[in-house]
Amino acid sequence: xxxxxxxxxxxxxxxxxxxxxxxxxxxxxxxxxxxxxxxxxxxxxxxxxxxxxxxxxxxxxxxxxxxxxxxxxxxxxxxxxxxxxxxxxxxxxxxxxxxxxxxxxxxxxxxxxxxxxxxxxxxxxxxxxxxxxxxxxxxxxxxxxxxxxxxxxxxxxxxxxxxxxxxxxxxxxxxxxxxxxxxxxxxxxxxxxxxxxxxxxxxxxxxxxxxxxxxxxxxxxxxxxxxxxxxxxxxxxxxxxxxxxxxxxxxxxxxxxxxxxxxxxxxxxxxxxxxxxxxxxxxxxxxxxxxxxxxxxxxxxxxxxxxxxxxxxxxxxxxxxxxxxxxxxxxxxxxxxxxxxxxxxxxxxxxxxxxxxxxxxxxxxxxxxxxxxxxxxxx
Amino acid sequence: xxxxxxxxxxxxxxxxxxxxxxxxxxxxxxxxxxxxxxxxxxxxxxxxxxxxxxxxxxxxxxxxxxxxxxxxxxxxxxxxxxxxxxxxxxxxxxxxxxxxxxxxxxxxxxxxxxxxxxxxxxxxxxxxxxxxxxxxxxxxxxxxxxxxxxxxxxxxxxxxxxxxxxxxxxxxxxxxxxxxxxxxxxxxxxxxxxxxxxxxxxxxxxxxxxxxxxxxxxxxxxxxxxxxxxxxxxxxxxxxxxxxxxxxxxxxxxxxxxxxxxxxxxxxxxxxxxxxxxxxxxxxxxxxxxxxxxxxxxxxxxxxxxxxxxxxxxxxxxxxxxxxxxxxxxxxxxxxxx
Ligand SMILES: Cc1cc2nc3c(=O)[nH]c(=O)nc-3n(C[C@H](O)[C@H](O)[C@H](O)COP(=O)(O)OP(=O)(O)OC[C@H]3O[C@@H](n4cnc5c(N)ncnc54)[C@H](O)[C@@H]3O)c2cc1C
Numbered sequence: 096x097x098x099x100x101x102x103x104x105x106x107x108x109x110x111x112x113x114x115x116x117x118x119x120x121x122x123x124x125x126x127x128x129x130x131x132x133x134x135x136x137x138x139x140x141x142x143x144x145x146x147x148x149x150x151x152x153x154x155x156x157x158x159x160x161x162x163x164x165x166x167x168x169x170x171x172x173x174x175x176x177x178x179x180x181x182x183x184x185x186x187x188x189x190x191x192x193x194x195x196x197x198x199x200x201x202x203x204x205x206x207x208x209x210x211x212x213x214x215x216x217x218x219x220x221x222x223x224x225x226x227x228x229x230x231x232x233x234x235x236x237x238x239x240x241x242x243x244x245x246x247x248x249x250x251x252x253x254x255x256x257x258x259x260x261x262x263x264x265x266x267x268x269x270x271x272x273x274x275x276x277x278x279x280x281x282x283x284x285x286x287x288x289x290x291x292x293x294x295x296x297x298x299x300x301x302x303x304x305x306x307x308x309x310x311x312x313x314x315x316x317x318x319x320x321x322x323x324x325x326x327x328x329x330x331x332x333x334x335x336x337x338x339x340x341x342x343x344x345x346x347x348x349x350x351x352x353x354x355x356x357x358x359x360x361x362x363x364x365x366x367x368x369x370x371x372x373x374x375x376x377x378x379x380x381x382x383x384x385x386x387x388x389x390x391x392x393x394x395x396x397x398x399x400x401x402x403x404x405x406x407x408x409x410x411x412x413x414x415x416x417x418x419x420x421x422x423x424x425x426x427x428x429x430x431x432x433x434x435x436x437x438x439x440x441x442x443x444x445x446x447x448x449x450x451x452x453x454x455x456x457x458x459x460x461x462x463x464x465x466x467x468x469x470x471x472x473x474x
Numbered sequence: 475x476x477x478x479x480x481x482x483x484x485x486x487x488x489x490x491x492x493x494x495x496x497x498x499x500x501x502x503x504x505x506x507x508x509x510x511x512x513x514x515x516x517x518x519x520x521x522x523x524x525x526x527x528x529x530x531x532x533x534x535x536x537x538x539x540x541x542x543x544x545x546x547x548x549x550x551x552x553x554x555x556x557x558x559x560x561x562x563x564x565x566x567x568x569x570x571x572x573x574x575x576x577x578x579x580x581x582x583x584x585x586x587x588x589x590x591x592x593x594x595x596x597x598x599x600x601x602x603x604x605x606x607x608x609x610x611x612x613x614x615x616x617x618x619x620x621x622x623x624x625x626x627x628x629x630x631x632x633x634x635x636x637x638x639x640x641x642x643x644x645x646x647x648x649x650x651x652x653x654x655x656x657x658x659x660x661x662x663x664x665x666x667x668x669x670x671x672x673x674x675x676x677x678x679x680x681x682x683x684x685x686x687x688x689x690x691x692x693x694x695x696x697x698x699x700x701x702x703x704x705x706x707x708x709x710x711x712x713x714x715x716x717x718x719x720x721x722x723x724x725x726x727x728x729x730x731x732x733x734x735x736x737x738x739x740x741x742x743x744x745x746x747x748x749x750x751x752x753x754x755x756x757x758x759x760x761x762x763x764x765x766x767x768x769x770x771x772x773x774x775x776x777x778x779x780x781x782x783x784x785x786x787x788x789x790x791x792x793x794x795x796x797x798x799x800x801x802x803x804x805x806x807x808x809x810x811x812x
Contacts, residue, residue, distance in 0.1 A: 228763050231695040255764040299769040301759075301777075303636060307768060345600070370795045420756075427785060430610075431792065432593035434785040435640060437632035441781075449767050451760055458703035458760075 096141030100165075100390075107166045108173060111148070112305030115177035117464035118142060126442075127183040133261040136183040140214035150188055152219045157204075164395055168301040170256040171347035187211045189219030191266050194283070194336045194408030198356075202464060205283070219288070221253035221267025221310055222333070229459050231268070232330065236312060237282060238269035247271075249286065249293075252311050257453075259308025260297030263288055268329045281287035282330035285321045291315065292402045302445040348388035354443075355384035357424045358429075361440075365429045376425040383418045389416070409460040416457060423447045477720065479545060487545040493518045494553035496662035500772040503554045503779075507602045520584030528567040529666070534582040535567070538601045539730035539776055540664065544671045551675025554779045558600035560787075561590035561608060564668035565661045566792045568716075569608050572657040573620050573650035578605070589623075589641070590788065592665060598781065601641025602628055613796075614662035614789070621646035635782035637775065643770035663683055663729055663736070666744050669787045670722045673747035674781045678750075681756040683773055684708060688761050698761070705750040707757040721746050737800055741793040745804070748790035751780040756791070 100108070106262045124139065125132035142150040144158060152167040153159025162170065183189065183220055192211060195204055210216040227233040234249025234419035253259075253267055265286045292315030297305045324332035362369045362377045369377070391411070394404055404411075416474030427434040436442060451457040479487070502511040502516035504705075527542060527594045529535025531709040534541075543564055550559050566588040572576040580586040587606050592612045594756070602621060611618040626643040633640040645757045652658065684706060688699030698704050728736035732778065755777045760804045784790065798804070 178796065217683060223764065226692075227622060227700075230695075233693065255767075301767045301769065301774050304770060307764075340509075368792075372794060373791055423754075426792045428789055429784070429788055432595050435595070435597060435599070435633050435635070435638065435782055437634060442635045448756070448759055451525055452763055452767060456760070458701065458707075461703065 097337075100169075104163075104165055104169060106269065107162065108169045111170050111173045112177070113337035114148060115145060117175055117178055119177045120144075123178070123183070123439075126179045126304050126306075127181050127302035128300065128302075130257060130261060130305065132304075133183055133258065136180055137214055138215075139180050139185050140182075140320050144213045145436045149184070149214070150192070153192070153208065153212065154324070157208040164399060168347055168349075168391070168395060175347075175353035183261075184211070184214050184217060186220045186257060186262075190220060190336050191218050191285075194266075194332060197335055198283075198332050199447035203285075203323065205318070211470045216264050217258075217262040219256045219259040219262035219265045219308070220308070221256055221265040221286070223255045224252055225254055229456055231333075232281070234268055234270060234281070236267070236269050236316060237273065238282060238317075240271075241316065243399065244316060245323070246316055247284070249284065249315045249317060250461045251311040252309060254307075256308045256310055258306055259288075259310055260295055260305065265310060266323070268333055271329075272327050275327065278330045280327055281331045281333075282326050283323040283329040284317060285323055286312075286315070286317055290317065301448070302324070302442060347412065348384070348391045351384040351387055351415060351418055352424070353420070355381040358422055358426055361426055361429050365431075368429050368431050376421070378405075380418065380422045380425055383414075383421070387411075387414060387418060406463055409455075409463040409466070412451055412454060412460045413451075413457050413464070416447075419447040419450050420444075475629050479723070480541070483542055483545045486542055489522060490519075490524065490546050490549045491552075493522060494549055494555060498553040498555050500554075503556050503637050503775045506556055506637045507600065509711055510665050512556055515555065516587070519555075519559075520558070523582075523584070524563055525584050525586075526544050526567075526582040527563055528695060529571075529578065533571070533578060535648060537775060540667055540726040541723075541730050543664065543668055544726035547668045547671035548678075549781075550780075551672035551677075552678070552679045554637070554676065554776050556600060556639070558587060558589045558598070558604055560665055560668045560672070561604075562586075562588045564664040564692060565608055566606070568657050568660045568664070569618055569620065569652050571619075571653040571811065577620075577649075589772055590665065592662065596638045596642045596779060597633075598643070599629060599786070600736040604641075608667075610659070611658045611662050612673050614659040615655070616658065617651050619651050620649040620660055622649050623647075635778040637779065638782050658693070661733050663740055666730060666740055666787045666793075667722070667725055669775045669783050670740075670743040672716075672748040673751040673780060673783050674715070674722055675749070676776050676783070677711075677718075677751045677754040680754050680773065680780070681708065681711055681715060683776070684711075684758040684761050686706065687765075691763075704761050707761055711750075711754040711757040712751045713744075717748040718743070718746035725768070738797055741788075741797040741800070743789055743799070745790040745793040748784040748793075752784060752790075755780050 107281055112125060124135045127136040127389050147160055149157040195207060197199050213256055222231060222235050225322040238247040240247050241248050262271055265288055267284060268281045269284050271282040271308055292313045294311040296309045298307050300306045358380055426440040427444055466473050498513040503517055505511040523536055524536030527538050531537035565797045566581055568579055587603055589601040589604035590608045591598050594610055598607050607621040607623050608617050609619045609621055623643045623646045626646040627640050631640045688704050689697055691698050722743045725739040728739050758773060760771055765771050
């Protein structure tokens with residue numbers, strides 16, 4: 096056991112901290128899930144990229160710093176600590192990019208990754224459909240081969256696509272073999288949203304931000320180069336990244352450590368409202384945030400030593416999403432009647448409630464935990 | 475002993491329910507403050523004379539008591555009616571009869587809309603069209619100011635509940651100050667009771683919407699309501715609801731009968747209903763999935779109202795602390811309750 100950081104990691108931390116201190120916008124940006132806020136966030140994304148902080152773990156040729164996974168964790172921790180803006184590019188950088196690194200052709204990597212790092216291409220996740228949520232293999236959007244044109248014709252509808260109305264591209268699964276079993280005949284496509292036959296309709300989320308979109312495809316054409324990881328291979332390609340979404344890349348501990356620190360500060364400010372019962376909950380949240388950090392450090396060690404997280408990323412998902420809600424609920428109790436007014440904690444609470452829904456619902460995660468980690472029978 | 479609503483309570487409930495069914499569909503809640511739909515709803519409710527619910531018949535009211543208040547507010551919650559009904563129906567009668575009796579007549583006639591700001595936050599729920607604001611009295615102590623805001627400068631703040639019409643007033647005219655401890659106490663108790671009943675109605679509505687949804691929505695070739703995880707969420711939600719509703723009814727009775735130990739029942743009622751609405755709301759959202767996480771679907775109207783009410787008139791934690799104080803287990807950091 097050695098819980099000390101290496102000298103170069105400490106140095107990396109100091110460098111990140113200095114840069115963030117000098118560059119994080121003083122005024123919090125408006126929500127990135129609104130059109131105006133999204134534009135403001137793009138400026139920030141481009142500033143990050145300019146100094147090679149947008150994709151620290153990527154190779155230098157694609158705009159990164161070739162940082163280790165440890166350093167990536169450190170960066171995330173510093174990022175949240177500094178109160179830096181949400182990453183509106185996260186679906187591309189954290190979900191699509193690992194898949195491109197793993198399954199993409201050299202040409203796809205060279206073309207797509209630098210533009211993604213620079214926030215020139217903005218990627219939306221197009222997995223869900225009105226009839227296919229938890230049952231992702233139930234998708235009915237299809238892609239039909241167009242031999243003459245040398246590509247595919249897409250039709251169908253994707254929905255609940257985060258920031259879809261502001262993005263330029265979408266990655267999603269389409270059915271390419273209607274005859275095959277549900278999980279077979281699917282293909283992973285990369286689609287520009289300005290292609291003819293693609294229509295995007297933005298709509299409002301629970302909190303009123305227009306951060307959701309429906310994307311309709313009517314015989315939209317994409318060339319063969321839009322296929323990621325092989326025709327009819329979409330399911331296994333997609334599954335390789337769900338682990339990232341549930342576990343590490345989206346929910347680094349930094350976010351919860353920061354929220355726990357803010358909660359402790361709030362309890363201090365609201366001394367009068369902080370009953371013993373509430374203080375106990377503050378302590379509990381703080382402890383859980385720290386438990387999440389330690390769990391993550393152990394998990395990263397496993398990954399670094401060649402023991403991939405696999406179904407254990409479902410543990411992350413359930414834990415962080417429930418911790419996030421508990422943190423915010425406690426804050427709202429501390430705010431008392433002031434919790435009626437729209438503010439950072441109430442906004443954060445509303446967003447936290449989506450945690451147990453997206454990235455695979457917590458019910459589905461618990462099924463996975465029970466079946467794959469505990470070995471209980473499926474049904 | 476008969477722990478069930480009287481026939482008279484049921485009748486009143488049915489009449490109010492009918493008006494709300496006709497006049498307060500989700501479209502009215504969405505239309506919100508200042509809309510023709512909400513004005514029509516207010517008029518229909520005034521037509522029933524509900525403003526005089528707690529006012530003696532000798533003063534032109536219906537002469538009913540807190541038992542009826544519970545029945546009526548469950549219906550108001552079920553419909554998520556976007557009006558300051560807690561303040562107008564539940565809180566105002568005692569305060570006005572003590573501090574401004576002439577205004578009580580107007581209230582009974584349905585010609586007066588009243589808002590409340592018990593915690594003196596500067597925000598009045600459904601406040602943009604009110605004539606009077608009752609400020610103060612949080613926890614049943616301190617003075618309550620009766621403010622005439624008809625000529626005051628109003629400003630609205632965004633709220634967690636988009637339909638809440640959270641309004642602040644500058645330069646209101648002080649009509650009277652009520653500091654009779656018994657009146658302040660009664661006003662608070664009725665505000666807490668009405669809000670608790672409203673939370674029951676909201677919880678019922680959210681649970682109903684969800685049960686309907688999980689029966690119809692299919693994933694993996696089966697209605698999602700057939701999955702044990704979904705069933706358990708909703709079973710837990712129902713447990714919370716069913717064990718909170720009778721507590722509210724009992725608190726209503728104790729208030730009406732003037733039972734001395736009612737503080738405990740009332741604190742229990744608000745704590746349990748806040749918690750029930752919270753649990754039901756979370757289960758409802760979770761079982762709806764992403765559809766529930768949009769504003770195109772109706773669930774959010776009820777969910778957000780329940781959030782607003784959870785933190786109004788004392789949160790669950792606050793009322794639990796009150797109970798512990800009353801049970802002789804002092805906590806540090808509790809705001810005085812009596
Ligand atoms: C904030 C937010 C952002 C999102 N962003 C995107 C995005 O960018 N791109 C995208 O493609 N999608 C996105 N989604 C959609 C998300 O992926 C889906 O909501 C999720 O897959 C669940 O599907 P559903 O909403 O259809 O719920 P359903 O599948 O209808 O589930 C409803 C309920 O039934 C339960 N249930 C279903 N099946 C089972 C089972 N077998 N056992 C037990 N319980 C079960 C679920 O757990 C849930 O509680 C987003 C959702 C949210 C809330």
